[in-house]
Amino acid sequence: MHVLVAEDDGSVAAALVSALTRAGHACTRVARGSDVLLRHRDAQVVLLDLGLEDMDGLDVLRQLREVSSLPVIVVTARGDERSTVRALSLGADDYLVKPVRLHELLARLLAVTRRYSPPDEPLRVRVGSVEIDIDAHRVHAADREVALTPNEFGILYALARRAGQAVSRRQILDEVWGDAYVASSRSFDVHLGQVRQKLPEVTITTIRGLGYRLEDAA
Structure with missing residues (x-):
């Protein structure tokens, strides 16, 4: 190890x-x-x-x-x-x-x-009509493919694999940028805004003082 x-x-x-x-x-x-x-x-x-x-x-x-x-x-x-x-x-x-x-x-x-036995990561994650293919790094919403940058994809995946749960800002920064304490919060906000704009099929709720929760918009 x-x-x-x-x-x-x-x-x-x-x-x-x-x-x-x-x-x-x-x-x-x-x-x-x-x-x-x-x-x-x-x-x-x-x-x-x-x-x-x-x-x-x-x-x-x-x-x-x-x-x-x-x-x-x-x-x-x-x-x-x-x-x-x-x-x-x-x-x-x-x-x-x-x-x-x-x-x-x-x-x-x-x-x-x-x-300590971490759970196996799923190869695909689905939230409502949105499907995330981890290996192919592709996202489909209903009948369309959604183009995401690597950081946008990382944010979406970090939230989607915990759909319905609160995920802290620091957890997302740590998973996507590799450092929850140095990564630019401004960069995070811009990428999160892009995910929200590109995927109206899901709702990303801001939980003040804690983080975010992703759910099916329907």
Whole structure:
């Protein structure tokens, strides 16, 4: 599996990466929380230190959980009960205190990832008369084909595969642009407006303070 190792101490990071690599895992090491938020979509699990170069790991975890359910194991020197409880309440899947026994880490890693089984992505999504073909990257509404740019298609798919549910702005930015915290909100608004204009067959409702919900306009 691909492990994102977020650790600001070079020697600790090297030991973790070496052990994971010997166990057959691919690793990417970062030292900044902003890089976790930028690169998490390439990983299958995150090992998260709480003392990173640019921000507290708990803040990273909180922001990550706003857009992703990716498994996270906290690996930190903070052994106090308050930090443990807060990390777990923010959505960490496990919590290990340094120095970590590598065999235990590998066992916890496998246990966490076994519990996480993302659903298969559908090849086609239909909302009313609108059908989205994921592989072909094509959209049909009734008897016409609708031309969408890649970003417009991404926004539509992010909403359509959760039709009837509220989807946060950050989730969409993370899925389409790959970064919910840097991507231009103005660019998002323009693309969303284009989707609404091109597909009157669906209704995209703005939920103030939360995000958007897509439904069949009929």
